[in-house]
Amino acid sequence: MPRPVKCRKVCHFPNVLEFLPADDTEKKMPIVLTVDEYETIRLLDKKGYSQEQCAESMQIARTTVQRIYEIARKKIADALIDG
Template sequence: MPRPKKWRKVGFIPEIKFYGPLDCNTEDSIVTMSVEEVESIRLMDLEGLDQNECAQRMMIARSTFQRIYSEAKRKIADSIVNGKKLKIEGGNYTLNICRIICRNCGYEWKEKCEDIKNGIKCPHCGSQNNLICSEDEKNKVCRRCFRHRRGRL
């Protein structure tokens, strides 16, 4: 049984999910690109980060980032050169996977932020008010955390 894929952290989900030539009417010429492939293009080409920084932002290995980025460039080139439509959908991504620390009992766990709708509780002690999101061992608050930007914690 293969190991399950890790979630890739993305900071952007495009609103427009379909691109292509205006004079193409065939439905069979569609290239499908995943959300994490779009994120790799955004980080590398639009923000101008190097591969290590991009991989850290997406919480994946540099070699995994390189593979995702190469596949994204190949799909964009196929779409432009061969006049195919480009559709963005699917993938194995999350807006955030945060390391949550309970200040009451010190328990740590990882949580997908977009699945949390009615707040979260510590799975160890049940506390709901004394939770922080941390990126590193120094317990600094995660500045890129979707949860803090939306005022969830």
């Protein structure tokens, strides 16, 4: 039986919902950041929180923050490098 999904506290939703490459002739599949990934990036990179502070703010475990952050960074790198 899978573990129950734990609610996460998110304090800020994105104002901009979509970024597109300037030359969008090649229709690629969109890269989608979840709200959890967005909030983790915002807290760690924008606000300068530690992983512990981020976990406390989102009311989740630090290891969960670490996992979410790793996934989000890979998605952002893919979007920046591959368009």
